[in-house]
Amino acid sequence: MLTLARHGAPTDLPPLLIVHGLFGSARNWGAIAKRLSDSREVIAVDMRNHANSFWNDTHDYPTMAADLAEVIEAEGHPMDVLGHSMGGKASMLLALTRPDLVNRLVVADIAPVAYGHSQxxxxxxxxxxxxxxxxxxxxxxxxxxxxxxxxxxxxxxxxxxxxxxxxxxxxxNLDALERQMDLITGWPDVSGLAPYEGPVLFLSGAESDYVRAEARPVIRALFPKARMARIPGAGHWLHAEKPREFEAALRVFLN
Known part of the structure; x- marks a missing residue:
C-alpha cells in the first residue's frame, strides 16, 4: 500500500486525503495538511514511484486510482479527496470508478483531458x-x-x-516515470463510466493554462455538480504560490 503521512485526529468531519502531483510527495503538502488538521484528520499519500512509497513498472491512472481506493478502504469509510495535477487525474478517476469512496472532490489545476506537453x-x-x-x-x-x-x-x-x-x-523511479510519461500527461478512456454525481471543486491558478475553456464541457459531462474557481496570481503550483488563499478556498468548499 502507499506510504501515508497523518495529521490531526478524527472528528465529525470526514477525513481529507491529499494526493500530490508528478515529482511531488506527501511532504510537499505538510504545511497545508497540518493547518487543515485543526478541524479534521488529514492523510497525505506518497504515490507509487514517488518518495517513500513502492516502486513499480506500471504508472497509469487506473492503477493509481486503485492505489487510492485501497487506502480509503483500509481507513474503513469514505473520505474527502484533494488531488493536484497528476494526483488530480488519479483522484478524478477514483471518483468515477469508486464513487462510494469519495464524499467531496477537489481537483487542483488539472482537467480530465490529455495534454500535449511532456516533463x-x-x-x-x-x-x-x-x-x-x-x-x-x-x-x-x-x-x-x-x-x-x-x-x-x-x-x-x-x-x-x-x-x-x-x-x-x-x-x-525516474525510469518508470519516463517510460510512462505519455500515460501521465494523457487521460484514459472513461466513456463507459457514469458521471460522478458528488460535489466537485475545480480550483485553478489564474496564471496557469492547465484548465482551458475548451475543457469545461468535458468537466461538466463527467462531473455535473462541478464548481470552478481561480486563485489570482497563482500558477500551476497554486498551493505553494498562494497557500493561504488555497487553504481558504478549500475550507469554504469542504466545510
Whole structure:
C-alpha cells in the first residue's frame, strides 16, 4: 500500500486525503495538511514511484486510482479527496470508478483531458545532476541551475533528493516515470463510466493554462455538480504560490 503521512485526529468531519502531483510527495503538502488538521484528520499519500512509497513498472491512472481506493478502504469509510495535477487525474478517476469512496472532490489545476506537453526534460535534468560529493541543498541547487532555470521548479524537484543517502539519490523511479510519461500527461478512456454525481471543486491558478475553456464541457459531462474557481496570481503550483488563499478556498468548499 502507499506510504501515508497523518495529521490531526478524527472528528465529525470526514477525513481529507491529499494526493500530490508528478515529482511531488506527501511532504510537499505538510504545511497545508497540518493547518487543515485543526478541524479534521488529514492523510497525505506518497504515490507509487514517488518518495517513500513502492516502486513499480506500471504508472497509469487506473492503477493509481486503485492505489487510492485501497487506502480509503483500509481507513474503513469514505473520505474527502484533494488531488493536484497528476494526483488530480488519479483522484478524478477514483471518483468515477469508486464513487462510494469519495464524499467531496477537489481537483487542483488539472482537467480530465490529455495534454500535449511532456516533463521528460525535468527527468533528464535530474538524471544529469552530478551527485558526486554533494552535501548541501544549496550546492545541489547551484548544479541543477545549469539545466533548470526556474528557481521554484528547482526547489520543488530538490525536495525529492535524498542527501542523507550515501551516495545521494533521487526518491523517484525516474525510469518508470519516463517510460510512462505519455500515460501521465494523457487521460484514459472513461466513456463507459457514469458521471460522478458528488460535489466537485475545480480550483485553478489564474496564471496557469492547465484548465482551458475548451475543457469545461468535458468537466461538466463527467462531473455535473462541478464548481470552478481561480486563485489570482497563482500558477500551476497554486498551493505553494498562494497557500493561504488555497487553504481558504478549500475550507469554504469542504466545510
Amino acid at each position: 521528460t526534460h525535468l527527468i533528464a535534468a535530474m538524471r544529469g545532476l552530478d551527485l558526486s560529493g554533494l552535501d548541501s541543498r544549496a550546492e545541489a541547487d547551484r548544479r541543477l541551475a545549469q539545466s533548470v532555470e526556474n528557481p521554484q521548479v528547482r526547489a520543488f524537484l530538490l525536495q525529492s533528493l535524498d542527501l542523507r543517502a550515501d551516495p545521494p539519490r533521487w526518491r523517484l
